[in-house]
Amino acid sequence: xxxxxHINKYFKRGDDEQHVLKDISLTINDGEFVSIMGHSGxxxxxxxxxxxxxxxxxxxxxxxxxxxxxxxxxxxxxKFRNENVGWVFQNFKLIQNMTIADNVGLPLRYQGxxxxxxxxxxDRVLDEVGILDKADAFxxxxxxxxxxxxxxxxxxxxxxxxxxxxxxTGALDSSTTIEIMNVFxxxxxxxxxxxxxxxxxxxxxxxxxxxxxxxxxxxxADYEI
Amino acid sequence: MKFRETVLTALxxxxxxxxxxxxxxxxxxxxxxxxxxxxxxxxxxxxxxTDQFKTSKSGELKAKIDYYGYDDDAGQKGLSQADVSLIKSxxxxxxxxxxxxxxxxxxxxxxxxIINDESTDLSFTVMRNLDNEPDMQSGKVFSxxxxxxxxxxxxxxxxLAKKNFGSAENAVGKSxxxxxxxxxxxxxxxxxxxxxxxxxxxxxxxxxESNDDGAVMILSVKKGENPRKVGQAAEKMLSKQGSSRNSGxxxxxxxxxxxxxxxxxxxxxxxxxSAVAGISLFIAGIGVMNxxxxxxxxxxxxxxxxxxxxxxxxxxxxxxxxESIVLTVVGGLIGLLSGYLIANMVxxxxxxxxxxxxxxxxxxxxxxxxxxxxxxxxxxxxxAKQAAxxxxxxxxx
Ligand SMILES: Nc1ncnc2c1ncn2[C@@H]1O[C@H](COP(=O)(O)OP(=O)(O)O)[C@@H](O)[C@H]1O
Ligand SMILES: [Mg+2]
Numbered sequence: 001x002x003x004x005x006h007i008n009k010y011f012k013r014g015d016d017e018q019h020v021l022k023d024i025s026l027t028i029n030d031g032e033f034v035s036i037m038g039h040s041g042x043x044x045x046x047x048x049x050x051x052x053x054x055x056x057x058x059x060x061x062x063x064x065x066x067x068x069x070x071x072x073x074x075x076x077x078x079k080f081r082n083e084n085v086g087w088v089f090q091n092f093k094l095i096q097n098m099t100i101a102d103n104v105g106l107p108l109r110y111q112g113x114x115x116x117x118x119x120x121x122x123d124r125v126l127d128e129v130g131i132l133d134k135a136d137a138f139x140x141x142x143x144x145x146x147x148x149x150x151x152x153x154x155x156x157x158x159x160x161x162x163x164x165x166x167x168x169t170g171a172l173d174s175s176t177t178i179e180i181m182n183v184f185x186x187x188x189x190x191x192x193x194x195x196x197x198x199x200x201x202x203x204x205x206x207x208x209x210x211x212x213x214x215x216x217x218x219x220x221a222d223y224e225i
Numbered sequence: 226m227k228f229r230e231t232v233l234t235a236l237x238x239x240x241x242x243x244x245x246x247x248x249x250x251x252x253x254x255x256x257x258x259x260x261x262x263x264x265x266x267x268x269x270x271x272x273x274x275t276d277q278f279k280t281s282k283s284g285e286l287k288a289k290i291d292y293y294g295y296d297d298d299a300g301q302k303g304l305s306q307a308d309v310s311l312i313k314s315x316x317x318x319x320x321x322x323x324x325x326x327x328x329x330x331x332x333x334x335x336x337x338x339i340i341n342d343e344s345t346d347l348s349f350t351v352m353r354n355l356d357n358e359p360d361m362q363s364g365k366v367f368s369x370x371x372x373x374x375x376x377x378x379x380x381x382x383x384x385l386a387k388k389n390f391g392s393a394e395n396a397v398g399k400s401x402x403x404x405x406x407x408x409x410x411x412x413x414x415x416x417x418x419x420x421x422x423x424x425x426x427x428x429x430x431x432x433x434e435s436n437d438d439g440a441v442m443i444l445s446v447k448k449g450e451n452p453r454k455v456g457q458a459a460e461k462m463l464s465k466q467g468s469s470r471n472s473g474x475x476x477x478x479x480x481x482x483x484x485x486x487x488x489x490x491x492x493x494x495x496x497x498x499s500a501v502a503g504i505s506l507f508i509a510g511i512g513v514m515n516x517x518x519x520x521x522x523x524x525x526x527x528x529x530x531x532x533x534x535x536x537x538x539x540x541x542x543x544x545x546x547x548e549s550i551v552l553t554v555v556g557g558l559i560g561l562l563s564g565y566l567i568a569n570m571v572x573x574x575x576x577x578x579x580x581x582x583x584x585x586x587x588x589x590x591x592x593x594x595x596x597x598x599x600x601x602x603x604x605x606x607x608x609a610k611q612a613a614x615x616x617x618x619x620x621x622x
Binding site for chain 2 (some may be wrong): 045049078079081111205
């Protein structure tokens with residue numbers, strides 16, 4: 001379970017401070033599939049970075065799986081993210097000069113896992129997202145949909161209980177979007193908490209709950225879909 | 226991440242830009258190579274110096290006296306058994322256990338020979354091994370077996386062959402007498418820097434020549450006596466009373482002094498080379514730093530991705546630091562190797578028959594690796610730190 005309480009976030013703009021997140025409080029339970037929607041610049045990514053433990057510079061409390069994230073040292077914070085959260089980005093964010101298998105195995109490398117264990121796990125997740133045959137290829141040889149599958153495989157390779165995706169279908173055409181959403185839904189069906197930021201309503205509506213953000217504030221009550 | 230993986234990652238990214246990596250390490254190679262060259266030669270000189278004083282099995286040291294005739298073509302050797310007796314019976318005689326005469330000074334000597342029934346003075350070179358073959362004109366050079374058993378074969382210069390046998394080809398198979406023995410001409414050669422004498426014979430064949438007289442006197446000095454003093458005393462005595470004192474001069478070959486002179490030159494060189502190496506390493510270091518900064522900025526995305534999937538700041542810093550160290554250590558190793566090769570070449574040109582060999586000691590290897598690692602750390606540190614300090618949120622935006 002993750003709990004945000006009175007989150008405020010400011011960005012410096014020259015001499016001014018921009019108030020990007022305004023007193024956001026929300027709770028997401030284990031196993032939920034939540035979409036976050038809103039206009040461009042409304043603060044979705046900023047919020048997601050906080051939820052996904054990329055950003056720890058904010059005021060307010062964030063309790064994840066019973067742990068107050070402010071209490072973690074920087075190093076522990078990284079480790080905590082590595083173990084609890086899997087990230088999927090809009091433009092895949094794969095390292096171009098590494099094979100698919102190496103890209104997917106990277107989070108396990110940083111956990112200090114053995115080569116053998118890494119290979120086993122990587123093969124399993126690549127199979128799960130349906131691109132085991134591409135293990136030794138390099139990212140640029142893959143289509144957008146395939147690259148996003150790789151990114152998803154990398155996100156779930158550490159078996160996190162939360163998968164977070166910032167506009168995962170933003171760079172994909174509509175049929176590929178459907179494919180990728182099916183992969184996500186399958187993940188969620190297996191019990192992984194899924195949080196997706198999107199401005200595509202057809203994607204957002206596939207979630208169980210939709211959170212609308214406007215100018216850094218949560219709009220009204222959440223939608224149960 | 227495990228250390229091994231980090232090194233592999235570093236190698237992989239350096240391979241992405243082989244040309245750039247290579248250009249960057251050239252300075253390191255030059256710096257390390259020049260220091261190693263001078264150190265390897267220095268080691269060789271030191272080794273030779275200590276060898277000089279290393280007592281032979283019986284604890285004896287040698288002193289060597291050369292005779293130089295005023296008239297180069299006189300063909301006389303200058304030192305005879307009379308001179309040996311002179312010294313043996315003198316007041317330094319009891320300090321000497323053995324006196325040998327040799328026609329050889331270094332690898333060359335003078336003697337009389339007979340070609341086509343005509344007696345002539347000949348200068349000769351002895352050949353010890355096949356490392357340095359003469360520039361052959363006709364016929365064949367000695368075989369290893371000829372050298373081993375000391376076959377009575379001889380190589381003569383092209384000019385000598387033309388003068389006495391009409392042509393280089395005609396000379397092959399003819400007979401030439403050198404000293405007390407007859408030799409068969411195996412071939413003719415063109416004179417060069419190494420073989421400047423009229424003829425070449427196998428060293429083992431020369432050994433059979435009688436040593437009743439010679440151009441060189443070797444005194445075996447008894448244990449506890451100073452070979453230098455004995456050598457100088459013998460030189461003085463020969464200059465006053467030697468059998469050939471009127472047609473030439475005697476000189477004690479003071480190896481100490483020669484070593485001293487070489488050391489002096491070497492010390493001066495060492496200073497100069499170290500300065501060059503220092504500057505070269507510094508400039509190379511700046512190059513490494515520059516390349517690492519470029520690499521860090523080119524790979525901002527990669528850094529962001531790594532941070533996002535679980536790399537700590539020290540993981541990132543180490544990755545780039547190791548990359549820079551791998552780069553400079555590879556340069557150091559190449560420098561070590563080329564330094565050794567250059568030193569080997571240079572020692573061949575050191576004058577005199579001192580037989581100095583380039584020697585690389587373990588300390589040199591440690592030095593090369595140590596310095597190149599240090600350059601990698603010092604000049605890789607700031608770029609690596611810059612990589613580690615990158616803001617993840619900004620990169621991923
Ligand atoms: N790292 C940053 N530094 C400064 N301003 C930022 C930064 N990230 C986001 N912003 C600003 O905060 C606002 C919200 O951005 P963001 O969360 O990316 O919006 P969204 O993802 O909903 O499009 C925007 O006005 C953006 O310019
Ligand atoms: Mg965004």
